[in-house]
Amino acid sequence: MFSDFNPFLEILITAPIGYVAIIILLRVSGKRTLAKWNSFDFVVTIALGSVLASILLSTKDAFGKGILAFALLILFQYVITWISVRSSIIQKLIKAEPAMLLYRGKMQQDIMKRERVAEGEILAALRSNGLSAIEDADAVILETDGSFSVIQNLNDSSASALKDVREFDRTRMARAN
Known part of the structure; x- marks a missing residue:
């Protein structure tokens, strides 16, 4: 995204944007995303942190891919919890x-x-x-x-x-x- 920028300046620009993006995505996804963790929530949270680190430290154009990855992880989290509330079988698999x-x-x-x-x-x-x-x-x-x-x-x-x-x-x- 910023191939001509100094790598430190790139981090100074992408970090706040990535941070705000994840905050917005988490707020939109609802309270359940940030509830007390079970193993599924833990994996999603670690994955979100990994994606943020990739966005901040990648020398390639990872910003757009990172935001898409954030959105997909939160969507997966939302869908799985939505299904688990409606299916005791899925709930037993996850919790x-x-x-x-x-x-x-x-x-x-x-x-x-x-x-x-x-x-x-x-x-x-x-x-x-x-x-x-x-x-x-x-x-x-x-x-x-x-x-x-x-x-x-x-x-x-x-x-x-x-x-x-x-x-x-x-x-x-x-x-x-």
């Missing part, structure tokens, strides 16, 4: 399921190993929610975005917010026996 790491004050060691979560991480989640004892938590859930939810008062019969936690029914049934 992980939440996992119950602690139930009624007991660490679920097999689930913790599978999810690669250390006991200290659960303890930190309890502390950050103002709890000083494991027994004060009825459940700790590892959410699909990697965050922890701490539930203090769990009513097994009306725990509708836990319907997508696969281990909830299994853990509850094992406790009942």
Whole structure:
């Protein structure tokens, strides 16, 4: 695009334009594009960063191609999330399921190993929610975005917010026996 320009001047010109372009594209694409990340979102975000770096550092005419790549990546992100909201099969392919790491004050060691979560991480989640004892938590859930939810008062019969936690029914049934 700027073949006769000094490479530093080219970066000084293309960087602000590329930055503004990605901001506009992200705003147009909606809040979901910038929501807490799952693995799909992480890949898209890394790809966007890579495209921006290519635009800024390429000596060839990468600007137009870079803006097109931004638009395509954001379009793919939009289409996949649009489909996943309407299809549970696609949603399961893209998003992980939440996992119950602690139930009624007991660490679920097999689930913790599978999810690669250390006991200290659960303890930190309890502390950050103002709890000083494991027994004060009825459940700790590892959410699909990697965050922890701490539930203090769990009513097994009306725990509708836990319907997508696969281990909830299994853990509850094992406790009942």
